[in-house]
Amino acid sequence: MDKKASSRSGHRVRNTVITLTLGAALFTAGAIGLAPNGNTSGAPAQPSAPARGSLDALQFRVKQMPKDAGAWAALGMAYVQQARSTADPATYQRAEQALRRSLAVQHDDNTNAQIGMGALAAARHDFPTALDWARQATRSDPYSSVAYGVLADAYTQLGQYPASYQAVQRMNDLRPDAPALARASYTFELRGDTKQAATLMHRSLDAASTAGERSFAHTILSTLALQTGDTRLALREAATGLRSAPHDSALLEARARAQAASGNTRQAIADYEAAIDIAPLPHYLLGLGELQQSLGHKQQAEAQYAVLRGQETIRRAGSTPADTDAILFEADHGSPARAVAMAQEALKTRPFIAVHDAYAWALHQAGRNREALGQADQALALGTRSALYRYHRGVIQHALGNNTAARSDLETALRTEPHFHPQHAATARALLKRIDTTS
Incomplete structure (x- = not known):
């Protein structure tokens, strides 16, 4: 990009920042001092995978033009x-082969392949490697908004939050599109400012140029509504997204959680099952299994857990680090x-x-509560508005005999999201009664 084009881009972004009033701390030069999700539980995901036709076209392209580095990079990213949306480990191998083929054709200044390698490493939870590739991509093309998105994601997952804010800032300076605004939203979500996170995600929705971006925005808006206990809004956002994308597994799972929180367990089960039929992702399986278990459906719950155990066997064989869902399931x-x-x-x-x-939760379940408390404090150090994190710390505090602190965390969890978990929410209420009785 030439300097003139860069100047036009920067001017456009600064005007957008002023118009949106996104918060001086994030969208000014002073972003270093900020401290912002683990979905919700992790960095914002990319939109759904390209349609099968797109893959067919790219596969045809590389067969016809095997020296086309850009086509190989695009195929790898596809x-x-x-793989992110289907949980198929074999697809990651195909991705790496395509991306390395692109780099073999064009080793230097191959920004798209470097971005793809960074995204692949992040998908495999190898965030140090993702950071290395993202840095290479931003050096190859300092004006690539997408490269700064991968850089921001890597810094976030590595716990380097000030650096991640700078990367998000740069991404929005270059191009304030739907992915850039979604990442800005996530920084506020991590810091517990769900209102500002929702505002930014609505901006991301307005800026969306693809069906995948729109579906992603509705998914996150539904999740943010649940985090404030607004199940009606959560259902409405998921339903709006599903009208345009009825087979989007993330939207189906979001509606399942909202249905469960509303007490509509039959519909919640149906939505979970539909999502799993499309993509048997671990958090879908765990969500359905624990919902079934809470309803006394032991056999149905065990069916989901059996699949999770099978996935864990495959993960261990591939030496991939465990995701949080796998850790919590094992605990x-x-x-x-x-x-x-x-x-x-x-x-x-x-x-x-x-x-x-x-x-923290694994340590608690293993009886190591003093160590667990330190980890629980780190989980909440950014101010993240997570009922589950609060519940975990509340239970740990109670195990240590700190009833006042336990009551505060448990009450905050239930006030934040009254139906945050099909089993743990009820346990939190029972534990509060026990604390009140013994105090």
Whole structure:
């Protein structure tokens, strides 16, 4: 990009910033001092994978023109996105092969392949490697908004939050499109400012240029509504998204959680099952399994847990760090000691707040509550508005005999999101009654 084009882009972004009033701390030069999700539970995902026709076209292109580095890079990135939405590990291998083929054709200044390698490493939870590739991409093309998005994601998951804000700032300076605004929204979500996060996600929705971007925005808006206990709004956002994308698994899962929180468990189960039929992602399986277990459907719950155990076997064989869902599942439904080991390994490449929370819970389940409290404090150090994190710390505080602190965390969890979990919400209420009785 030439300097003149860069200037026009920067002027446009500054005007957008002023118009949106996004918050002086993030969208000015002073972004270094900020401290912002683990979805919600992790960095904002990319939109759904390209349509099958797009893959067919790219595969045809590289066969016809095997020296087209750009086509190989595009094919690799398409595979990365497909793997994220289908949970198929083999697709990651195809992605890496395509991206390395692109780099073999054009080794230097191949920004698109470097971006793809960074996204692939992030999808595999190898965030130090993702950071290395993202830095290469931003050096190759300092004006690539997408490269700064990968850089921001890597910094976030590595717990380097001030650096991530700078990357988000730069991304928005270059191009304030839907992905850039979504990442800005996430920084506010991590800091517990769900109102500003929702405002920015609405801006992202307005800026969306693809069906995937619109579906993603509605998914996050539904999740943010649930975080404030507004189940009606959560259902409305998910339903709006599903009208345009009825087979979007993330929207189906978002509606399932909203239905469960509303007490519509039959519809929640149907939505979970529909989402899993499309993509058997671990958090879908765990969500459905624990909902079924809360309803006394032991056999149906165990069916989901069996799939999770199978996925864990595959993960261990591939030496991929565990995600937080796998750690929490192992802590609650398997071996707490193994969950502790999984969390310790995950923290080596992902010292992110969601992993600290999962580690805290695993330590608690293993009876190591003093260590658990330190990890729970780290999980909440940014001010993240997570009922589950608060619940975990409240239970840990109670186990340590700190009833006043336990009551505060448990009450905050239930006030934030009254139906945050099909099993733990009820446990939180019962524990509060026990604390009140014994105090």
